[in-house]
Amino acid sequence: MWSSWSHARRLTVLTVVGTIVLLPIVIFVLGPNMPPGKNTNVGDQQVFDNTVLLVVMTPFTVFILAYLLYAVFTFRADPAEPERDGAPIRGHMPSQVAWLTTTTIAVLFLAIFGSAELLTSGAGGGQGPKPIAKPSGSVLPVQVIAQQWEFTYRYPTYGGVETAQLEIPVDTEIAFHVTSLDAIHSFWAYELGVKADANPGVDNIAYVKSKQTRDFQIRCAELCGLWHGYMYDTGKVVTHDEFTTWIAQQKQLYAGSLKYLPPYSTSYAPDPTFRAG
Amino acid sequence: MSLRRLIGFNLLSAAVLGVAGYYLGWWLGHQINGPSIAYFGDTGQNDIALFLAYLVGVIGFLVGLGFANYPVQRMLGKPPSLREKEQAGWTRYFGLCTDHKVVGIQYLIGIGAFIFIGGLNAMLIRYELLTPNQHAWNANNYLTIVSLHGTMMMGMMTSGILGPFANYFVPIMIGARRMAFPRIEALTFWLLMAAGFILMTSLAFGGIPTGWTGYEPLANQANMGMDAYIAFFALVGLSMCLLGLNMLVTVITMRAPGMSWGRLPIFVWGVISTAVLMALAAPVLISTLLMVTLDRTAQTSFFNDQVGGSPYLYENLFWFFGHPEVYILALPGMGILLEILPVFARKPLWGYRLAVTGMLGIALLSFLVWQHHLFVSGINADVRPFYMLSTELISLPTGFIFICALGTLWRGRIRLEVPMLFALAWIFNFLIGGLSGVFLSDVPSDVTTHGSFFSMAHFHYTIMGGLLFAFFGGIYFWVPKMTGFKFNERLAKIHFWVMFIAFNSTFGPLLVIGFLGMPRRVVTYAGYLQGANVWVSVSAFVLGASMLVFVYNLVYSMVFARVPAGANPWGSKSIEFQLPSPVPVHNFDRIPTFGPDPYPYGEGVAVTRPVVAPARPER
Numbered sequence: 001m002w003s004s005w006s007h008a009r010r011l012t013v014l015t016v017v018g019t020i021v022l023l024p025i026v027i028f029v030l031g032p033n034m035p036p037g038k039n040t041n042v043g044d045q046q047v048f049d050n051t052v053l054l055v056v057m058t059p060f061t062v063f064i065l066a067y068l069l070y071a072v073f074t075f076r077a078d079p080a081e082p083e084r085d086g087a088p089i090r091g092h093m094p095s096q097v098a099w100l101t102t103t104t105i106a107v108l109f110l111a112i113f114g115s116a117e118l119l120t121s122g123a124g125g126g127q128g129p130k131p132i133a134k135p136s137g138s139v140l141p142v143q144v145i146a147q148q149w150e151f152t153y154r155y156p157t158y159g160g161v162e163t164a165q166l167e168i169p170v171d172t173e174i175a176f177h178v179t180s181l182d183a184i185h186s187f188w189a190y191e192l193g194v195k196a197d198a199n200p201g202v203d204n205i206a207y208v209k210s211k212q213t214r215d216f217q218i219r220c221a222e223l224c225g226l227w228h229g230y231m232y233d234t235g236k237v238v239t240h241d242e243f244t245t246w247i248a249q250q251k252q253l254y255a256g257s258l259k260y261l262p263p264y265s266t267s268y269a270p271d272p273t274f275r276a277g
Numbered sequence: 278m279s280l281r282r283l284i285g286f287n288l289l290s291a292a293v294l295g296v297a298g299y300y301l302g303w304w305l306g307h308q309i310n311g312p313s314i315a316y317f318g319d320t321g322q323n324d325i326a327l328f329l330a331y332l333v334g335v336i337g338f339l340v341g342l343g344f345a346n347y348p349v350q351r352m353l354g355k356p357p358s359l360r361e362k363e364q365a366g367w368t369r370y371f372g373l374c375t376d377h378k379v380v381g382i383q384y385l386i387g388i389g390a391f392i393f394i395g396g397l398n399a400m401l402i403r404y405e406l407l408t409p410n411q412h413a414w415n416a417n418n419y420l421t422i423v424s425l426h427g428t429m430m431m432g433m434m435t436s437g438i439l440g441p442f443a444n445y446f447v448p449i450m451i452g453a454r455r456m457a458f459p460r461i462e463a464l465t466f467w468l469l470m471a472a473g474f475i476l477m478t479s480l481a482f483g484g485i486p487t488g489w490t491g492y493e494p495l496a497n498q499a500n501m502g503m504d505a506y507i508a509f510f511a512l513v514g515l516s517m518c519l520l521g522l523n524m525l526v527t528v529i530t531m532r533a534p535g536m537s538w539g540r541l542p543i544f545v546w547g548v549i550s551t552a553v554l555m556a557l558a559a560p561v562l563i564s565t566l567l568m569v570t571l572d573r574t575a576q577t578s579f580f581n582d583q584v585g586g587s588p589y590l591y592e593n594l595f596w597f598f599g600h601p602e603v604y605i606l607a608l609p610g611m612g613i614l615l616e617i618l619p620v621f622a623r624k625p626l627w628g629y630r631l632a633v634t635g636m637l638g639i640a641l642l643s644f645l646v647w648q649h650h651l652f653v654s655g656i657n658a659d660v661r662p663f664y665m666l667s668t669e670l671i672s673l674p675t676g677f678i679f680i681c682a683l684g685t686l687w688r689g690r691i692r693l694e695v696p697m698l699f700a701l702a703w704i705f706n707f708l709i710g711g712l713s714g715v716f717l718s719d720v721p722s723d724v725t726t727h728g729s730f731f732s733m734a735h736f737h738y739t740i741m742g743g744l745l746f747a748f749f750g751g752i753y754f755w756v757p758k759m760t761g762f763k764f765n766e767r768l769a770k771i772h773f774w775v776m777f778i779a780f781n782s783t784f785g786p787l788l789v790i791g792f793l794g795m796p797r798r799v800v801t802y803a804g805y806l807q808g809a810n811v812w813v814s815v816s817a818f819v820l821g822a823s824m825l826v827f828v829y830n831l832v833y834s835m836v837f838a839r840v841p842a843g844a845n846p847w848g849s850k851s852i853e854f855q856l857p858s859p860v861p862v863h864n865f866d867r868i869p870t871f872g873p874d875p876y877p878y879g880e881g882v883a884v885t886r887p888v889v890a891p892a893r894p895e896r
Contacts, residue, residue, distance in 0.1 A: 086689035088879025123721035128655035201582035204655030229800035
């Protein structure tokens with residue numbers, strides 16, 4: 001029978017070795033492959049954020065799993081022996097204090113780190129009508145209008161044209177103004193790392209700047225009724241020239257319907273939106 | 278069975294009066310008329326009639342069970358009938374009975390049946406998700422199945438451990454003969470059964486399109502099936518609130534001599550912290566649902582942004598209840614975990630005070646985190662750092678539970694009996710659940726994971742991996758005590774291993790699928806995710822099959838094999854195992870006195886067992 005100290009030493013070695021082995025895998029293999037991918041500035045940030053979370057979790061995970069396995073194999077009673085009780089240990093103040101200190105430090109670090117990340121760019125999340133994390137410089141506003149069960153997109157700086165497809169120029173700071181005409185939806189552009197709920201009567205703003213041209217999936221991420229599962233779309237990040245051409249085409253295409261649209265506004269009140277009239 | 282039994286107040290009369298009440302309410306509802314309700318005439322919907330039908334039906338059901346007898350007879354000045362106190366015979370399980378042990382077993386069977394239905398819904402969901410396109414259920418049926426699964430589980434499992442195990446064992450553990458309010462105790466059970474039945478009637482009224490969250494304004498658009506959801510959750514809330522208050526009063530006022538707060542078994546502390554949450558959170562749910570009801574019937578506009586309301590109000594109110602709710606599900610599991618570990622590690626509970634602090638800390642913090650469900654909703658973007666901090670702070674008290682569990686294993690003499698296997702699996706599952714929760718609590722990471730399969734897999738790891746594994750651990754640990762018969766160990770071990778492996782093989786990949794961008798509650802998904810989804814579905818079917826092994830074992834061991842378990846099958850030193858199995862009606866001949874040590878395990882520890890004089894077993 002070993003003493004407590006030798007058990008503790010072996011566990012420490014297991015935890016440290018396990019952590020040292022796993023950390024490079026986490027940082028260099030798992031980390032770069034974390035969602036949502038490094039396609040945009042906020043995507044970069046989220047990948048980095050996810051990697052940091054994994055790194056912080058690794059030692060705790062290794063410790064608890066190593067402990068669990070170690071305990072089950074080492075402290076297991078031999079069924080052949082007569083039943084005996086274990087050591088009557090009711091607590092151990094130093095380990096309790098050590099655990100409390102370690103977890104507190106980890107938690108406070110994560111909270112401060114996450115807040116700092118959040119406040120630099122908003123991390124692609126919807127920030128409501130008065131964003132606190134705004135990019136400096138000029139932004140291209142794109143309104144995302146969700147309704148049961150599709151998204152349409154309005155470009156207020158291009159005469160308020162409303163399109164059925166989403167195209168955004170590369171290397172440009174985009175401000176998505178997400179709103180809804182009926183139920184709550186959520187605008188989720190996975191590869192961009194953007195998610196913002198679409199609430200009726202609310203202008204929910206999320207910023208993103210794409211680094212490269214590519215297609216991206218758009219899905220509704222909040223249950224919005226019957227055809228929620230079919231509320232998806234593909235958007236495009238294109239070059240500036242392509243975007244200019246495309247938006248000119250769209251203006252021409254939708255010129256007829258534009259005059260029937262309500263003037264651009266942060267939210268719309270289609271009639272009737274509620275049930276009892 | 279005597280004739281008096283047949284025509285008296287029992288399940289039969291309850292069903293008759295319940296149906297009669299339903300139609301009475303339906304008729305009454307149609308008598309209410311007015312300009313703002315005239316709208317119903319166009320669509321064939323009459324929510325007022327359906328709400329009244331549910332309300333009067335439930336009242337009729339309860340009157341039929343005999344809940345009105347006592348108050349009415351006391352009001353008339355007559356001696357009350359004591360039928361509800363009848364002490365023998367199997368028929369007492371099918372009606373109003375105020376014996377806490379009967380109520381416990383009623384809960385176990387009743388809730389078990391509804392969990393089984395909820396689990397079947399999960400199988401139907403996974404069947405649909407075998408292909409990327411809709412193939413089995415149409416969009417409306419799929420949403421209804423998803424909603425029924427979520428609502429049934431979240432509603433019924435709130436009492437999943439407190440119902441059966443706390444009702445049965447808390448009075449025994451604190452040395453009492455009954456709960457503080459035995460009639461209310463019975464009422465909580467029958468309310469829950471009525472609620473579960475009402476939820477299923479939503480199928481007859483067009484289903485539920487909202488999932489278990491019931492977000493506005495979608496809930497306001499929905500057809501009458503939504504009323505079943507509202508009535509269900511309101512009744513569950515009422516049952517929860519009463520159950521919580523009953524538990525609190527029982528533990529506060531009915532502890533036997535010597536049973537000071539520091540000597541309560543840790544399971545009782547888990548129950549207390551849960552009961553606090555139930556008593557404080559459920560009223561919020563009930564009042565929120567009242568507002569939803571008024572929006573749907575009297576055309577108020579609490580949640581209608583066009584005329585001064587706000588859907589945010591619903592989201593805030595719902596999650597102010599909803600987050601404590603998930604800890605209502607998790608905390609009793611922690612109680613069972615820490616109750617099982619000392620018995621099979623043969624050691625005292627490590628860090629008793631730390632564990633109590635952890636449970637109460639979780640209970641307190643759970644009221645301060647609700648807006649993390651609204652991180653991307655656009656409300657109060659500037660307070661997100663606070664909710665990020667408060668959410669991550671919850672991992673501190675949760676960490677206490679972990680360190681206490683691990684400390685209890687330290688240098689123990691671990692016996693891997695079936696309840697112990699479930700307890701160890703709890704630690705593993707809840708670890709994954711907790712770690713995945715860190716991603717959701719961190720706003721930048723939550724932007725991608727929010728509303729995806731990742732968050733779904735996360736809460737299944739905590740609720741199914743935590744609560745349900747603890748529930749089964751509790752079943753294998755305590756049901757031999759409750760019935761007097763052993764489980765077949767071989768079948769139990771098969772059940773455990775299949776369940777554990779299939780559970781992880783189901784929800785582990787779902788975490789990845791969520792990371793890859795699949796949202797929750799969708800009937801279609803991207804084609805490249807099909808392989809993973811098929812894997813998950815097959816694992817889920819195996820997981821479902823493991824439940825059949827359990828049901829077979831339960832019926833086989835308890836009804837057919839009937840191997841006596843003896844008073845103390847696990848060598849536990851807790852008081853309930855010093856009583857005969859099953860526990861006699863009055864628990865104790867004399868109220869026991871308790872020594873200073875709730876966990877007198879360990880080599881060289883003087884066993885200060887409680888002084889117990891069991892009551893005579895019933896004939």
